[in-house]
Amino acid sequence: MKKTPNQMLIIFGASGDLTSRKLIPAIYNLFKGGHLSKNFCVLGVSRSNMTDEEFRTKAILESPFLQKENSKEDPQTMQAFAEQFHYQDLGSDYDHSYDLLANRIASLNEQHGTSGNYIFYLSTPPSLYEVIAKNLSEAGLSKEKDGFRRLIVEKPFGYDLESAKTLNDALHHYFDEKQVYRIDHYLGKETVQNLLVTRFSNSIFEPLWNRRYIHHVEITNAETVGVEKRGGYYDKSGALRDMFQSHLLQIVSLLVMEPPISSDAEEIRDEKVKALKSLRIMKSEEEIVKNTLRGQYVKTEIDGKTVKGYREEEGVNPESTTETYAAIKFFVDNWRWKGVPFYVRTGKAMPTKVTEAVIHFKTPHHEVFMSQDAYRKDNKLIIRIQPDEGILIKFGVKVPGLGFHVEQANMEFYYSDLESAQVMDAYERLLLDAMQGDTTLYARADEVEAAWRFVDPILKCWENNPAVNTYGYSVGTWGPRNSDELIEDSFGWRNPGDLLTDETGFCILC
Numbered sequence: 001m002k003k004t005p006n007q008m009l010i011i012f013g014a015s016g017d018l019t020s021r022k023l024i025p026a027i028y029n030l031f032k033g034g035h036l037s038k039n040f041c042v043l044g045v046s047r048s049n050m051t052d053e054e055f056r057t058k059a060i061l062e063s064p065f066l067q068k069e070n071s072k073e074d075p076q077t078m079q080a081f082a083e084q085f086h087y088q089d090l091g092s093d094y095d096h097s098y099d100l101l102a103n104r105i106a107s108l109n110e111q112h113g114t115s116g117n118y119i120f121y122l123s124t125p126p127s128l129y130e131v132i133a134k135n136l137s138e139a140g141l142s143k144e145k146d147g148f149r150r151l152i153v154e155k156p157f158g159y160d161l162e163s164a165k166t167l168n169d170a171l172h173h174y175f176d177e178k179q180v181y182r183i184d185h186y187l188g189k190e191t192v193q194n195l196l197v198t199r200f201s202n203s204i205f206e207p208l209w210n211r212r213y214i215h216h217v218e219i220t221n222a223e224t225v226g227v228e229k230r231g232g233y234y235d236k237s238g239a240l241r242d243m244f245q246s247h248l249l250q251i252v253s254l255l256v257m258e259p260p261i262s263s264d265a266e267e268i269r270d271e272k273v274k275a276l277k278s279l280r281i282m283k284s285e286e287e288i289v290k291n292t293l294r295g296q297y298v299k300t301e302i303d304g305k306t307v308k309g310y311r312e313e314e315g316v317n318p319e320s321t322t323e324t325y326a327a328i329k330f331f332v333d334n335w336r337w338k339g340v341p342f343y344v345r346t347g348k349a350m351p352t353k354v355t356e357a358v359i360h361f362k363t364p365h366h367e368v369f370m371s372q373d374a375y376r377k378d379n380k381l382i383i384r385i386q387p388d389e390g391i392l393i394k395f396g397v398k399v400p401g402l403g404f405h406v407e408q409a410n411m412e413f414y415y416s417d418l419e420s421a422q423v424m425d426a427y428e429r430l431l432l433d434a435m436q437g438d439t440t441l442y443a444r445a446d447e448v449e450a451a452w453r454f455v456d457p458i459l460k461c462w463e464n465n466p467a468v469n470t471y472g473y474s475v476g477t478w479g480p481r482n483s484d485e486l487i488e489d490s491f492g493w494r495n496p497g498d499l500l501t502d503e504t505g506f507c508i509l510c
């Protein structure tokens with residue numbers, strides 16, 4: 001196990017949802033797993049007025065997100081964990097009290113022996129990222145003189161290309177790029193990382209990983225939930241910004257990239273940037289309208305009960321045209337991928353929670369045997385990112401008996417079958433990487449900008465034409481009725497039931 005240096009984690013936005021739901025449980029698991037140094041502490045920072053004790057009680061001892069642990073752990077372990085937590089109230093606008101904060105950090109550094117190593121985690125509304133970075137710098141907390149100084153920045157990173165560039169420039173004013181860790185929690189998922197290993201450590205896949213053998217690539221990200229309590233944020237964002245620009249383009253970059261020369265963070269990130277730069281940018285509105293589709297879930301009767309539509313959600317404009325479903329077809333203009341269509345869709349309020357990438361291989365050039373079903377004869381590699389993490393290969397086998405009839409068989413691997421299947425939660429993995437100074441799974445400035453460069457024209461076109469290609473879909477369905485039209489040349493979207501479900505090849509339409 002790699003040793004984690006002594007350090008202090010300073011969380012801005014400590015009273016918020018992300019801190020209690022994701023960050024504290026992740027730190028707790030790292031603590032229990034023995035990944036943290038004994039000389040470690042957390043300083044929570046936000047506007048709310050709380051003492052250390054009140055913060056510990058709310059965020060740890062009475063946290064619903066640590067309830068399971070609370071009930072089964074002995075109280076001493078929980079208490080020992082809680083004692084590493086402190087809290088600092090920063091006043092109403094995060095623009096003051098930084099000298100006070102610097103003094104508090106210095107005194108906790110003495111108390112916990114954190115060796116002057118500080119990570120600042122920005123889990124506040126994004127509008128505060130720049131002001132916090134500036135104030136940290138002015139309080140002398142950004143320069144690495146007597147320990148490391150790192151800045152973890154939550155998503156969304158920018159609202160479009162221009163704002164992402166502005167934010168990068170602003171952060172670079174106060175922190176060097178190597179100090180900035182832009183988080184994308186999908187990169188913390190074991191199966192997303194496994195995309196690299198599947199591709200580059202198996203000589204059976206890589207020779208086929210190109211336009212000669214791949215017919216098309218399909219990525220599905222579906223959630224059963226709607227926008228829940230995040231309507232205010234989501235209504236200004238939409239599926240394209242919320243999921244596609246960040247998480248899904250990260251997955252695309254890992255599928256598309258060339259082999260890096262080593263597993264060094266910069267080598268991998270260089271290749272990802274090149275991959276993102278090779279996505280063909282859709283220039284005309286006509287091209288965008290032809291290759292994209294969006295939808296919004298609508299009020300739906302399910303088993304005699306009315307389920308809210310998006311426009312009825314708290315914080316959402318009742319006339320909103322924000323998309324909760326987006327599907328995009330695009331091409332990658334480089335030697336490897338020329339002419340291979342990529343289809344990516346994401347949506348809320350869908351039938352199941354699933355994320356998967358499907359590589360559809362071309363059918364053999366000359367068909368000797370007839371398949372039972374014309375749509376099922378292509379080989380597929382299904383990389384299941386969640387929830388049942390694993391890999392499935394579909395290939396043709398002879399149906400026993402007379403003649404040469406072919407049917408699809410499955411060869412599958414589930415992560416849960418591994419004896420050492422201790423899959424770390426994404427935030428746990430990413431926090432540990434930042435604590436150990438590993439940037440591989442964090443997005444670099446040029447990577448984020450390259451992703452926005454691809455998404456920007458689509459956003460602009462959609463904003464200019466709010467009604468074009470926008471369709472309602474019922475809660476619990478696979479999106480708008482006509483979503484298969486986008487993928488018409490490729491047999492329709494795979495219906496991702498269980499990993500092993502023998503799909504129909506067609507989307508279940510509303």
Ligand SMILES: NC(=O)C1=CN([C@@H]2O[C@H](COP(=O)(O)OP(=O)(O)OC[C@H]3O[C@@H](n4cnc5c(N)ncnc54)[C@H](OP(=O)(O)O)[C@@H]3O)[C@@H](O)[C@H]2O)C=CC1
Pocket residue numbers: 012013014015016017018019046047048092093094122123124125126128154155156
């Ligand atoms: N929640 C989630 O699931 C996810 C969140 N994120 C990102 O993480 C960040 C935090 O999200 P989340 O925890 O949900 O947000 P919350 O609104 O729950 O919390 C935000 C935190 O920032 C503080 N804050 C809010 N408004 C202001 C303001 N105007 N001035 C100063 N401080 C303010 C709040 O504390 P106080 O009011 O005490 O000052 C609170 O601690 C956001 O950037 C979000 O996009 C990313 C992915 C998922």
Ligand SMILES: O=C1O[C@H](COP(=O)(O)O)[C@@H](O)[C@H](O)[C@H]1O
Pocket residue numbers: 223242243
């Ligand atoms: O970043 C986000 O991700 C979640 C989905 O994450 P997952 O790990 O549960 O797949 C999504 O619900 C949210 O809208 C988005 O901001």
